Each structure stands twice: as structure tokens, then as C-alpha cells.
Amino acid sequence: MLRSRTRYGRWWVYLVLTVALVLVITPFVWMVLGSFKTEGEIQRVPPTWWPETATLDNYTQLFARLNFATYFTNSVVVAVAVTAGNLLFCSMLGYALAMLEFPGKRALLLVVLGTLMIPGVVTFVPLFVIVANAGLIDSLPGLILPFLVTPFGVFLMRQFISGLPPDLLDAGRVDGAGELGIFGRIILPLCGPALATLGILTFLSSWNNFLWPLVVAQTESHYTLPVALALYSTGQNNTQYGLLLAGACVVVLPLLVVFLLFQRHFVEGIATTGIK
Amino acid sequence: MLFAAFTVWPVLQSLFMSFTDTKEKDLRTPFAVNFIGLGNYARALGDPTFVKAAANTAYFVVVGVPLTLAVALLAAVALDKGITRLRAVYRLGFYTPVITSIVAVAVVWRFILQPDSGLANTVLGWFGIQGPNWLGEVQWAMPSLILMATWRNFGTGMIIFLAGLQSVPPSLQEAAAIDGANAWQRFWNITFPLLRPTLLFVSVTTAIGYLQFFEEPFVMTSGGPLNSTISLSMYTYNQFGYGNYGLAAAMSYLIFVVIAVVTALQFRLLRENT
Numbered sequence: 074m075l076r077s078r079t080r081y082g083r084w085w086v087y088l089v090l091t092v093a094l095v096l097v098i099t100p101f102v103w104m105v106l107g108s109f110k111t112e113g114e115i116q117r118v119p120p121t122w123w124p125e126t127a128t129l130d131n132y133t134q135l136f137a138r139l140n141f142a143t144y145f146t147n148s149v150v151v152a153v154a155v156t157a158g159n160l161l162f163c164s165m166l167g168y169a170l171a172m173l174e175f176p177g178k179r180a181l182l183l184v185v186l187g188t189l190m191i192p193g194v195v196t197f198v199p200l201f202v203i204v205a206n207a208g209l210i211d212s213l214p215g216l217i218l219p220f221l222v223t224p225f226g227v228f229l230m231r232q233f234i235s236g237l238p239p240d241l242l243d244a245g246r247v248d249g250a251g252e253l254g255i256f257g258r259i260i261l262p263l264c265g266p267a268l269a270t271l272g273i274l275t276f277l278s279s280w281n282n283f284l285w286p287l288v289v290a291q292t293e294s295h296y297t298l299p300v301a302l303a304l305y306s307t308g309q310n311n312t313q314y315g316l317l318l319a320g321a322c323v324v325v326l327p328l329l330v331v332f333l334l335f336q337r338h339f340v341e342g343i344a345t346t347g348i349k
Numbered sequence: 350m351l352f353a354a355f356t357v358w359p360v361l362q363s364l365f366m367s368f369t370d371t372k373e374k375d376l377r378t379p380f381a382v383n384f385i386g387l388g389n390y391a392r393a394l395g396d397p398t399f400v401k402a403a404a405n406t407a408y409f410v411v412v413g414v415p416l417t418l419a420v421a422l423l424a425a426v427a428l429d430k431g432i433t434r435l436r437a438v439y440r441l442g443f444y445t446p447v448i449t450s451i452v453a454v455a456v457v458w459r460f461i462l463q464p465d466s467g468l469a470n471t472v473l474g475w476f477g478i479q480g481p482n483w484l485g486e487v488q489w490a491m492p493s494l495i496l497m498a499t500w501r502n503f504g505t506g507m508i509i510f511l512a513g514l515q516s517v518p519p520s521l522q523e524a525a526a527i528d529g530a531n532a533w534q535r536f537w538n539i540t541f542p543l544l545r546p547t548l549l550f551v552s553v554t555t556a557i558g559y560l561q562f563f564e565e566p567f568v569m570t571s572g573g574p575l576n577s578t579i580s581l582s583m584y585t586y587n588q589f590g591y592g593n594y595g596l597a598a599a600m601s602y603l604i605f606v607v608i609a610v611v612t613a614l615q616f617r618l619l620r621e622n623t
Contacts, residue, residue: 087431097443103457283452303568307567314460318456325453333441
């Protein structure tokens with residue numbers, strides 16, 4: 074009975090899911106198609122689906138006239154630096170919290186867990202004050218430093234490393250390896266899946282981060298892509314819609330490619346870390 | 350041990366640096382108390398725009414969170430039980446909006462929701478429906494944002510629900526089926542209760558995210574029309590932008606308190622029903 078029912082139900086489930094999928098994906102298709110349209114075509118009523126005269130004008134203008142190359146570089150530099158920092162520091166601290174004994178370990182773990190639960194809004198103003206006092210406002214380090222270690226990453230790595238057999242440590246010690254050696258040669262190579270998840274998640278959130286760079290990057294040369302796009306789209310001279318759509322493509326598409334390449338790790342990572 | 354200390358120390362230091370903000374804020378409150386006491390809090394609560402922003406945020410959360418959860422759960426159940434093939438394709442497709450920048454997505458949705466040349470109203474027009482000026486009318490602006498937020502966020506919930514569904518032992522389902530329970534009864538009486546921890550997790554994280562919603566109104570409506578979409582985070586940001594750091598800090602604490610209360614409430618509600 075169970076079996077016949079599911080077989081009976083199948084075709085309409087596929088239908089509903091496909092309609093839903095089309096609804097979910099359409100905005101992206103619309104965005105990409107729109108970015109190749111001329112200005113006149115974008116504003117036409119009723120709108121066209123395929124661009125009548127496909128043009129790369131929007132993209133050439135974006136990079137030639139609007140400095141999107143600079144914003145793009147900034148975004149890449151910040152995202153890569155933040156990701157590298159998280160991979161290194163979070164795994165080190167996660168290792169210490171999972172495997173080593175040192176005074177204040179419990180307290181440190183509680184601090185990590187506590188900050189994990191505090192939403193970004195709360196730390197926003199004091200963080201700004203700190204960064205301002207350090208003279209890092211309107212600089213790339215100001216965009217990078219606050220995110221080099223995240224409590225989420227520390228927790229993720231700690232949970233993962235806790236699951237590794239502790240005998241490994243003793244084996245390493247017997248072989249005469251120092252703590253650095255144990256960490257670098259034994260622990261890190263085993264952390265592949267966790268590092269992949271952490272790396273992708275960090276890269277994504279850094280690339281899409283908006284509020285912090287919006288406040289800290291005050292001159293154009295330090296804008297990241299989302300900041301530039303948002304300010305350009307809410308600015309007074311935002312008559313060129315084609316440019317906006319092309320800009321949105323430049324923000325979204327590189328990530329989409331990264332995501333499609335690594336999606337296996339990613340989706341599984343979300344599910345496992347989400348449940349933890 | 351010494352080696353460990355040396356390895357850990359720089360990390361601790363940078364960790365400390367990145368965490369002192371949370372400590373600093375504890376220092377900031379007495380700092381503020383010394384000067385104006387609860388003045389900032391009183392000022393925030395007495396500000397009609399802040400109250401309006403709070404009401405908007407409540408609207409967004411109260412409608413948006415259940416809607417997002419429902420869509421996510423529905424998608425997860427359909428993927429888990431309804432189909433056998435192409436599961437990865439649908440999963441990937443539904444998840445795609447989650448990874449995209451809200452700013453870029455908001456820009457695109459602004460076009461889709463445009464009254465005349467937008468995609469949404471054109472499609473509605475095929476069915477003879479005259480679509481509203483989505484983002485330009487007071488009663489439609491917030492539903493538009495909620496719709497967009499649901500579109501963007503249900504993928505996360507879906508992935509986590511899928512993992513939760515897969516941990517429900519199939520033997521329970523079969524036993525119930527033998528006892529004559531239909532699909533709906535099986536879902537409601539077996540799967541759903543077992544899914545409660547997952548539901549709690551998704552609803553807490555979604556609510557925390559939605560309580561801080563910022564980019565959507567910032568890019569799509571600038572809080573308008575007539576402040577009908579201004580959110581708590583956005584108003585806090587505005588005050589911060591005006592240089593009222595103390596006031597902005599006070600507002601962010603109020604948001605934090607609300608988040609804490611809502612989270613605690615969800616824990617109570619979803620735990621008690623077991």
C-alpha cells in the first residue's frame with residue numbers, strides 16, 4: 074500500500090517541485106539576461122525575455138568607468154585573507170580546546186560559546202569604536218582583522234577535532250614531535266572535510282558581508298562589491314539599470330561558480346554543523 | 350605544554366582582540382550610565398520612528414519566520430518522500446539563493462517588482478491580474494520584502510530539515526503504515542514530533558536572522574514608503590550614521606534583548622509540546 078501510494082504521488086510532486094524550481098531560479102536568469110540588454114530594452118513595457126540586441130556595454134562600462142575592477146579586487150583580497158585567517162586560527166584554537174589541557178580551558182570554551190550566541194548587531198558599535206581607535210577605519214585591514222577568528226569557526230573545528238582519536242597525540246609524542254608538529258603533521262591533514270566546510274562558509278559570508286564594509290570603507294577605493302553595488306543602486310544618479318544588473322551579476326556569479334564546484338562539501342557541512 | 354602555550358598564545362591574543370568587543374560593550378554600559386543613565390534607552394523607546402521600526406520588524410518576523418519554515422519543511426518532505434530521482438538537482442536549485450549576496454538579490458528583485466516593466470506584474474498580467482506597485486504602496490511593500498526573504502532563506506532550513514528527516518527511522522513509519530495510518534497521520538504523529546529539535550534549531554536561527562533584517566529595506570525601499578519597511582537594524586544603522594553612537598548602542602541592546610526573549614520563548618514553546 075505504501076509503495077503504490079508513493080508511485081501514485083510521484084508525478085505531481087515532480088510537477089510542483091519543478092514549478093517551484095523555476096520560480097526560485099527565474100530571478101537569476103532574469104538578472105543575467107537583463108545584464109546583456111540595452112538601456113532602452115530594459116525599461117520597455119512589456120518587458121522582453123531574451124535580449125534583442127545582446128551587448129557587453131554594461132560590463133565594459135562597469136569596469137572602465139565605475140572602478141568595479143578595484144571593488145572586485147578588494148572583495149577578493151578581503152575574502153581570501155579572512156578565509157586563510159579562519160582556517161589557520163580556528164583550527165589551532167579548536168585543537169587546543171579539544172585536545173590540550175591548560176588552565177582556563179573551560180572558561181575559554183564558555184567564552185567561545187557565549188560569543189557564538191551574541192548577534193552581530195550588539196558588537197557592531199563597540200567594534201567600530203575599537204577599529205576607529207586603532208586607526209583602521211577606511212582601510213583594508215579594518216575590513217579583515219575583526220573577522221580573522223570567528224567563534225563559529227572555533228566551535229566547528231573543536232567539535233570536529235574532538236571526534237579524532239586521542240591516541241594520535243600520544244603516538245606523535247612518542248615519535249618525538251613537538252606540539253606544532255603534532256598539529257601540523259597529524260591533526261591538520263585529518264581535518265580536511267571540516268576545513269573545507271569552514272573555508273567555503275567563511276568565504277561566502279565574507280564575500281557577501283555588507284554592513285561592516287558599508288561603515289568601515291568610506292572612500293571609494295576601499296569599497297567591496299556589495300557596498301559599491303548598494304551605494305550605486307541607492308544613489309541619485311541610478312538611471313542606468315543595465316549597469317545595476319551587470320553589477321549584480323559580477324557580485325553573484327563568481328560565488329555561484331565556487332559554490333557549484335564545492336557544493337557537495339558545502340551542503341553536507343551545513344547539515345552536519347547545523348544539527349550539532 | 351610549553352609548546353602548546355606558545356602555539357596557542359598568539360591565537361588567544363587575536364581571539365581576545367576579536368572578542369574584546371563583546372567585553373567592551375559591558376564596559377560601555379556603565380560608561381553610559383555615568384553620564385546619562387538610561388537616557389538613550391528612554392530616548393529610543395520614546396521615538397515614534399523606533400516604535401514603528403519595532404512594529405515593522407515584528408511584522409516581518411511573525412509572518413516571515415513561519416512562512417519560511419513552512420516552505421522549507423514542505424520542500425524537504427517533498428524531496429525526501431515524494432521523489433527518488435533528481436533530488437540533488439532540486440536541492441541545489443533551492444539552495445542557490447541562500448549563497449547569493451542579499452544586496453545583489455535585492456537589486457534584481459527591485460526590477461522584478463517594478464510596477465510596469467517588472468517581471469512579476471507582467472506574469473500576473475497574463476492571468477488578467479493587475480499587479481500592485483509592490484514596493485511603492487504602504488500595504489504591499491512589507492509583504493514584498495517578506496516574500497523575497499522567504500525565497501532567499503528557505504534553502505537553509507530545507508537542507509537542515511532534510512538531514513533531520515533522514516534520521517527518522519523508517520521502521521517507525523512502516524509500523525504505523527501496517528497499523529493503518531495514512532501518510533498525513535504518519536507525518537503528523539511520527540515524523541513531526543521526531544523533527545521537533547530540528548524545527549527548534551531552524552526556527553531559532555531564522556528568527557535571529559530575521560530580527561536583524563537590514564539589507565532588504567536598505568537596498569529596495571530605503572525604509573519607505575512612509576517608513577513602512579524601516580527595520581530596527583536599519584534605524585539603528587541610521588542613528589549610527591548620524592553619529593549617535595550611544596543611542597545606536599542602546600538600540601542594539603534592545604534588539605539583543607528582543608532576540609534573547611524570542612529565542613527563550615521558542616525554546617519553551619517547542620520543548621513543552623513534547
